Structure formats: C-alpha cells, structure tokens
Amino acid sequence: MISLTQFSRVDIFQIGCGGTGSWLVPLVSKLANNIKLRSPEKFINYTIIDNDIVEDKNILRQNFSSWDIGKNKAHSLLNRYIFEFEDLKISTNQIRKIQNNPIIESVFEFSQTGINSPMLLIILGCGDNNNLRQLLFKLSKKVAKKNPKISIIYIDSGNLLHNGQIVTKVFNHIEDNQQDLFKKEKKRKINFLKMFQIEVGDDNISQQSCAFFGDQSQAINTMAATLMFINLQKILISSELPPELVTFNSSGYSTFEL
Numbered sequence: 001m002i003s004l005t006q007f008s009r010v011d012i013f014q015i016g017c018g019g020t021g022s023w024l025v026p027l028v029s030k031l032a033n034n035i036k037l038r039s040p041e042k043f044i045n046y047t048i049i050d051n052d053i054v055e056d057k058n059i060l061r062q063n064f065s066s067w068d069i070g071k072n073k074a075h076s077l078l079n080r081y082i083f084e085f086e087d088l089k090i091s092t093n094q095i096r097k098i099q100n101n102p103i104i105e106s107v108f109e110f111s112q113t114g115i116n117s118p119m120l121l122i123i124l125g126c127g128d129n130n131n132l133r134q135l136l137f138k139l140s141k142k143v144a145k146k147n148p149k150i151s152i153i154y155i156d157s158g159n160l161l162h163n164g165q166i167v168t169k170v171f172n173h174i175e176d177n178q179q180d181l182f183k184k185e186k187k188r189k190i191n192f193l194k195m196f197q198i199e200v201g202d203d204n205i206s207q208q209s210c211a212f213f214g215d216q217s218q219a220i221n222t223m224a225a226t227l228m229f230i231n232l233q234k235i236l237i238s239s240e241l242p243p244e245l246v247t248f249n250s251s252g253y254s255t256f257e258l
Contacts, residue, residue, distance in 0.1 A: 007120045007151075009043035010035075010236070013103050015095055015136065016126030017050035017073040019216050020157050022063035023225035024126060025077045029085035031233060036085070046085055049102055050074040051094040061218045095132060103139060118149050122235070124228060125156035130196040133158075137169065137192050144171035153241075155231050157224045158196075161217055163249040166227050167192065168242050190244050219250045 012028065014021060025048060032046045054068040054076060068076040074090040082088050091102040103123065121143065125136050133156055140154045152171040158164055169192055231242040 007042075007118050009045070010120045010122070012044070012046045012122045012124065012232075014046070014048045014124040014126060015050075015132070016128070017048055017077055018052065018058070018126065018128065019062055019221040020159070020224045020228070021048070021050065021124075021126030022073065022077060023222045024124065024228055025063070026081050026084060027225065027229040028124070028232065029081045029088055031229070031236065032087075033085040035236060036087075045087060045089070047089045047091060047102065048074045048077060049091040049093065049095065051092045061216060061221060095127075095135065104143065118151055119147075121150055121152045122232065123152065123154045124232070125154065126228075127156075130198050133196045134193055134198060137196075140169065140171050148172060153235060155228055157228050159216060159220045159224050162220060162251050163247065164220060164224050165248070166224070166231060166242075166246040167195070168231055168244055168246075170241060217250070223248060223250045 012032065014024065014028065017025065028046060032044050035042065036044055050073045052073050054062075054064045054071055054073055056069060058064050058073075059066060059069070062073075064073070064076060072090075072092050074092060078088055078090045093102055095102075103121075123136055123140060125133060127133060127136070136154060136156070140152045144150060144152045150172060154169045154171070156167045156169075158167075167190065227246060227248060231246070234240045234242050
C-alpha cells in the first residue's frame, strides 16, 4: 500500500545519468508512473540532470546505444523512457554551486504558491566525484533549513570495479501527530563530509571515479542502480527509511558463512 498521504507532492531529482544513473532512470520512471496511476491525486515529479554528452566509450558500460552518440545523456534517456513516465523532465545544467541550480529553482517556484502540507524532496546522487557529493549534501541541508515543511532525503551512490556503497541522509524528518512519517531504527550516524573528503589543491578531483579511485563495470553500475532503487522503493512504498550506509560487491559469490 502506498503511503504518501502526508505529502502534498513528491519531487525526485536525479543528478547524473552516466554509469549508475543511466540504469536508474528506467527503474525510477516506472515506479513514479505506478504511483501516479494508483494515486492520481498525488503530484509526483521526476527530473534527471546531466550536461554530459554520450561518447563511444560510454556504450560498453552505460545504458546507451550507438545512435545516442553525440547527444546529451539526459535528453537521450528522456526520449527513451518518457513513455514510462510522461512527466519525466530533464535539465542540462551542470551542478557546480548551490545558487541558481535546478533543484533550488524548482523548490523556490513551488514555495511561491505556498506549502500547506509537507512536501517530500528526494535527491538521487549519481555523480562521480566528492566535490559534487559535498555540494549536494550542503544543498540538502540548506533547503531543509529554509523550508521546514520540506522533508529531504539524499541518496548517494559510489563504487569501484567490484564494490561500492549507498549512503542515505535525511533532513527535516517531519513528524505527524507525534509519529514519524517514516519507520526507522536508531543507528550510529555517519559523518558524510568526513566520509567523502576533498583534498585541497587536488586539480584532478573532478576526474575521480565515484567515491574513490578505480575503474567500473556494467555489473557494478547496474547493481548500484538497483540498490538505489530499492532504497527509493522502501521510502515511497513502505514508508521506511533504509540504513544510512549500505555496502555491496559484485564479485559473483557470497561471503556469508553458515
């Protein structure tokens, strides 16, 4: 049963449509469409953001084909999956600063009409460097502070060739009638900025692959996208907050011992 009655609307912003993000779009668009069909009174918006262009090297690992080469990544995915969610939108702006970015502009535009009931803003971080991670973290914190009726959930993904992590941070955990809108367990909080540190003076920081240095593969990217989607589904369908930190590997075997 979908439990979104506490929110007047749900906005999902996905930043990055490359290795992980390109595989995430079809999953999120179908989920958003299902929610819209089952709860037509609910307003749910899904926007994907990427200013990058599809290149030959992207075809082997990312969710693109040869006919996408030379096109904007977000625009290519929009053309393919708009039938899964007719309100799928794109932005080709690059997220480099907190001011004047698509997320702030959308929240500001909505705020002008007045927020009579809580709004849920979900940010899906599919970037490839810690500069972007820290910016999205600070952006979430800033928006939540200025808009106490907006509950923000930031889900970030990062990976190497065979392993990675999904981090989920919540801002403005709104309560309704003294009960949390989301069920959650009390666990040790992680320090996001400390976990994803930026080395001062490193000119190559923007070229880092995901959270740390290393190559990637189609297997790890699709796994990361699936786990991000599972976290999103827990939030939107089960009203349950996933763990702050989920680690995974795609080595092809289980390390669990009986």
